[in-house]
Amino acid sequence: MDRDQALAHIEALAGQIDALRSSSAPxxxxxxxxxxxxxxxxxxxxxxxxxxxxxxxxxxxxxxxxxxxxxxxxxxxxxxxxxxxxxxxxxxxxxxxxxxxxxxxxVAQLSQTMNFVMDLSVGDFIAMHAECRLAGEVGPLVSQVIAQANDLAGEPFDRDAALTQLSGGQTRALMIADTALLSASPIVxxxxxxxxxxxxxxxxxxxxxxxxxxxxxxxxxxxxxxxxxxxxxxxxxxxxxxxxSLAERANLAALEQLDQTLMAVRHRLRGGQRIDSPVEEMLPWMR
CATH class of the missing domain: 3.40.50.300 (P-loop containing nucleotide triphosphate hydrolases)
Known part of the structure; x- marks a missing residue:
């Protein structure tokens, strides 16, 4: 391929990229x-x-x-x-x-079960997705998605982790962060x-x-x-x-308090700690 052909090829690719940008979801x-x-x-x-x-x-x-x-x-x-x-x-x-x-x-859909079969690292996968979405500067986006996913997941992971080695929770956290930050789909x-x-x-x-x-x-x-x-x-x-209703919102606050206690117990279990404190101490509103 000579110089003129290479320039023509680059111009054609640029045109295709512009067409993709202009045809984004309404x-x-x-x-x-x-x-x-x-x-x-x-x-x-x-x-x-x-x-x-x-x-x-x-x-x-x-x-x-x-x-x-x-x-x-x-x-x-x-x-x-x-x-x-x-x-x-x-x-x-x-x-x-x-x-x-x-x-x-x-429409973007997050299903009940998600499993990766691609032999890629987390960083490479997000970078590839960002490039396909024409989402902007890839490096910072990769860092943002991983940071956000780690904020959602109970178990942190880094950009070098293999996709196929992620747990179910890590996989779901990654895809939610990816959908929020990279996907242009307005409906989830x-x-x-x-x-x-x-x-x-x-x-x-x-x-x-x-x-x-x-x-x-x-x-x-x-x-x-x-x-x-x-x-x-x-x-x-x-x-x-x-x-x-407002009454349901009030009940939601109590349910969230209970859920936070259960989450704390889960973290103790993950950390190999004992769960031998009286229930009343873990659930103060039952005292």
Missing amino acids: EVRVLTILGGINKQGQPEDLRLTLRPGELVSVVGPTGSGKSRLLGDIECLAQGDTPSGRRILVNDAPPPPGLRFSTHQKL LIDEIENAGIDRKKSLELLLAREKIVLMSTHDPILALLGDRRLVIRGGAVVDIIET
Whole structure:
């Protein structure tokens, strides 16, 4: 390849990068979920409007349809899923090009289980992701993501750690930090993080600070009450939308105090310490 060919190749690559930048995911001012049908084929009475910075929890028994709702949002369903729901973006159906685009992803999803199969270090993985996202200067971003992940995880790790050697909690913490700091997707779906071994409240605060719409399927009362609203799923349909009340917020404070005590006990167990203090000393509000 001579000099002119090399320059032409560089110009072509620059054009492709500019095209990727200009085709980033559009701003989502409002997301609307329109009801479909339940598992018996009966109409679902639902029109739910969500805006950036809002956290909505999704609750219901196992098998009720929580994951189906998240799946409908993930694929921006247009009546073409088993639920028959439709998703509107800024009060209009998303164009097919946006629904099926590989680089304009409106939705990021954090699933119940995450495992890495790539033979990379944490630092190399984040750097590669940052470059793919055109997120800015790579070095500082790698440091920020790892620092944030360590703030969420119970077990710290560094940039040289192998991805495949991370624990479940470390993996989840890394992906939450990655989603918050590197992902341009304005909508985040979370399918049960209560058993992930991370600081759940900090995780949600990090995502909401980036002005993302967050929907979270959960069985955890603390996570459910952290939401502005919670959707109650039964029989494959949303049967109620509950605004979190002031009384529930007060109960949340007590539940968080209990959770902090349990977290302290977990840390003692991890450190090989004995758990032989009277329960009353660990739970002062029971005295």
